[in-house]
Amino acid sequence: MTAVFKRLLVANRGEIAVRVMRACSDIGVETVAIYSDLDVSAVHARLADRAINVGPGPPADSYLNIPAIIEAAKRSEAAAIHPGYGFLAENGDFAQAVIDAGLVWVGPQPEVMRTMGDKTAARAAAADAGVATVPGTARPVTGADEVLSFAAEHGLPLAIKASAGGGGKGFRVVRAESEIEEALAGAAREAQAYFSSPAVYIERYLERPRHIEVQVLGDASGAILSFPERDCSLQRRHQKLVEESPSPALQPAVREAIMEAAARVSKQVGYRNAGTCEFLLDADGKTFYFLEMNTRLQVEHPVTELATGIDLVNAQLLIAAGEPLGFSQDDIALKAHAIECRINAEDPARNFMPAPGTLTAYHEPSGPGVRVDSGLEQNATIPQLYDPMVAKVITYGAGRDEARRRMLRALAEYRIEGVRTTIPFHRLMLADDRFVTGEYHTGTVEREMDLGAISETSASPPRPGDPETVLRDFEIEVEGKRFSVRVRERLDSTVMAKKPRPPKKAGAVAGGAGETLIAPMQGTIVKVLVNEGDQVEAGDTICVLEAMKMENSLLAHEAGVVEKLNVSPGQAVDTGAAIATIK
Ligand code: MV4
Numbered sequence: 001m002t003a004v005f006k007r008l009l010v011a012n013r014g015e016i017a018v019r020v021m022r023a024c025s026d027i028g029v030e031t032v033a034i035y036s037d038l039d040v041s042a043v044h045a046r047l048a049d050r051a052i053n054v055g056p057g058p059p060a061d062s063y064l065n066i067p068a069i070i071e072a073a074k075r076s077e078a079a080a081i082h083p084g085y086g087f088l089a090e091n092g093d094f095a096q097a098v099i100d101a102g103l104v105w106v107g108p109q110p111e112v113m114r115t116m117g118d119k120t121a122a123r124a125a126a127a128d129a130g131v132a133t134v135p136g137t138a139r140p141v142t143g144a145d146e147v148l149s150f151a152a153e154h155g156l157p158l159a160i161k162a163s164a165g166g167g168g169k170g171f172r173v174v175r176a177e178s179e180i181e182e183a184l185a186g187a188a189r190e191a192q193a194y195f196s197s198p199a200v201y202i203e204r205y206l207e208r209p210r211h212i213e214v215q216v217l218g219d220a221s222g223a224i225l226s227f228p229e230r231d232c233s234l235q236r237r238h239q240k241l242v243e244e245s246p247s248p249a250l251q252p253a254v255r256e257a258i259m260e261a262a263a264r265v266s267k268q269v270g271y272r273n274a275g276t277c278e279f280l281l282d283a284d285g286k287t288f289y290f291l292e293m294n295t296r297l298q299v300e301h302p303v304t305e306l307a308t309g310i311d312l313v314n315a316q317l318l319i320a321a322g323e324p325l326g327f328s329q330d331d332i333a334l335k336a337h338a339i340e341c342r343i344n345a346e347d348p349a350r351n352f353m354p355a356p357g358t359l360t361a362y363h364e365p366s367g368p369g370v371r372v373d374s375g376l377e378q379n380a381t382i383p384q385l386y387d388p389m390v391a392k393v394i395t396y397g398a399g400r401d402e403a404r405r406r407m408l409r410a411l412a413e414y415r416i417e418g419v420r421t422t423i424p425f426h427r428l429m430l431a432d433d434r435f436v437t438g439e440y441h442t443g444t445v446e447r448e449m450d451l452g453a454i455s456e457t458s459a460s461p462p463r464p465g466d467p468e469t470v471l472r473d474f475e476i477e478v479e480g481k482r483f484s485v486r487v488r489e490r491l492d493s494t495v496m497a498k499k500p501r502p503p504k505k506a507g508a509v510a511g512g513a514g515e516t517l518i519a520p521m522q523g524t525i526v527k528v529l530v531n532e533g534d535q536v537e538a539g540d541t542i543c544v545l546e547a548m549k550m551e552n553s554l555l556a557h558e559a560g561v562v563e564k565l566n567v568s569p570g571q572a573v574d575t576g577a578a579i580a581t582i583k
Contacts, residue, residue, distance in 0.1 A: 003028035004321035005079040012084030014375035017044035020082045023313035032076040036062035038383045043375045057385050063087045070101050080104035089296040106320040108273045108295045116293040126290040129268035131261045134289040136203030147180045150202045162191035163199035168238030193570035208441040209280040214262035215304045218272040220322045226259040227304050228334050236445045243300040244339045245307040248438025274316050306338035306396040337403045338396040341426040345388040348425035349454045354548040356384045360418035365410035369396050424454045519577040523547030525567045534562045
């Protein structure tokens with residue numbers, strides 16, 4: 001295959017940057033990485049033909065710094081930019097800036113990104129295409145009375161959603177009329193904090209739906225290709241944990257219908273390049289509703305690649321370059337079953353608390369039917385500032401159970417020391433009867449799994465407050481027999497916590513210096529629970545800070561009066577920022 005561009009800049013980090021660079025290498029496209037001060041020795045920076053520092057660690061200063069990224073592309077004479085997912089991938093202004101700089105944007109048209117970014121506009125596009133959406137309001141609602149009359153007509157429960165939203169932010173379920181006022185205010189506040197717009201709309205709420213999504217490609221000639229679905233129902237707090245393709249819940253006729261619906265919506269907006277239409281599948285396994293469209297390559301794209309044998313990133317590059325794809329809808333068929341587990345540096349035994357740290361030992365699984373997409377290696381550090389994903393393990397097989405068993409094998413082979421990961425959760429999930437039978441839904445992880453079964457014994461790195469230790473695995477031989485032993489070794493430079501820490505609730509952080517309550521990490525304030533002048537006790541929640549996809553309650557570090565309050569909902573704060581003064 002010929003090179004479609006001479007050189008391409010990847011505006012991302014970690015596994016997805018590596019994934020895009022691999023697709024480039026496969027067709028002879030040179031790559032340029034960008035990296036922040038924290039990523040000087042990151043795999044993605046080393047793998048690229050050239051790497052350019054675009055600024056300090058905080059994303060706003062580097063991976064979200066549009067002028068610095070465009071400048072890096074010009075300086076390196078890149079012809080195109082691929083945004084990966086996250087960061088600037090769905091930012092229409094960035095896409096436009098890339099195009100205005102005379103570069104090729106490997107993604108959809110900026111206007112289409114903006115249309116689909118507005119959830120009510122996306123619903124309207126689906127309706128125009130003759131695709132069902134969940135019964136709901138066509139526009140944002142203006143007050144509680146409008147919600148009441150919707151409830152009178154459609155009944156309860158209902159869902160309140162952010163118009164500019166997605167990913168569960170500004171999402172509320174209302175089960176009783178008395179809850180409307182508060183839910184409406186809460187959703188609007190969250191929508192303002194995350195999307196800078198308080199607009200929310202209403203839908204009928206479906207109980208226990210499955211989350212089914214359909215990959216599409218709009219090619220350079222205007223044709224839309226759609227792929228067999230991914231089932232992404234196994235998630236927790238709107239973070240996907242396991243995805244598979246095909247869904248165990250879809251009959252072939254429903255598959256055909258949902259693929260066609262995705263193609264119609266995409267066609268309606270003239271979609272080009274890779275995108276994903278999300279649907280909710282009702283408990284009957286037949287009725288589905290268009291939810292929203294993601295105008296980017298998604299984390300879970302590999303399950304579609306392994307189920308169909310088609311390289312989606314390669315397709316993105318060809319489309320952006322105006323080249324023919326070399327395959328058509330008739331060539332898209334299910335050739336295997338594929339499952340993906342997202343391995344995050346999070347502790348599933350402690351409410352999936354982010355567990356950044358250094359990978360003191362790291363060995364990836366491999367073998368038949370196993371693919372690992374990662375951007376890390378031994379001794380790499382997972383910084384607190386970035387997404388805590390370590391890797392994606394994707395397995396495939398002739399049938400679902402072969403893929404599932406291979407996943408259990410791969411998870412057992414995976415050796416990660418130094419950070420806690422979601423692997424114990426995945427081993428439990430993949431062996432669980434609900435997964436084995438395929439009978440799961442969007443509430444399964446949060447409402448039905450007993451995560452208490454995840455023991456603390458699995459390769460446990462120390463917790464805050466523990467003496468500093470490392471775990472080491474040894475193989476020893478005694479009288480001709482091999483034994484594996486795991487030793488927790490106390491480091492010479494052990495620093496004991498200065499005083500015993502008070503017990504903490506998961507996701508709650510107390511931290512102060514003198515009279516000042518300090519932000520322990522960078523993030524966004526989503527809620528403030530006190531006013532200046534309030535009397536608080538030590539341990540009272542002052543505000544809620546969202547960081548690393550977790551809501552953390554910041555607790556008063558001492559009793560007193562809140563003399564000065566420096567934050568309000570929606571505000572971004574840096575690590576060490578003064579939140580409040582308590583005297
Ligand atoms: C819904 C729903 C039920 N009914 N809408 C949550 C985030 C947003 N992107 C869509 N979400 C939902 N919308 C109606 N009308 C249930 C969810 C939902 C969900 C959707 C997909 C994947 C996981 C989920 C977990 C909880 C709720």
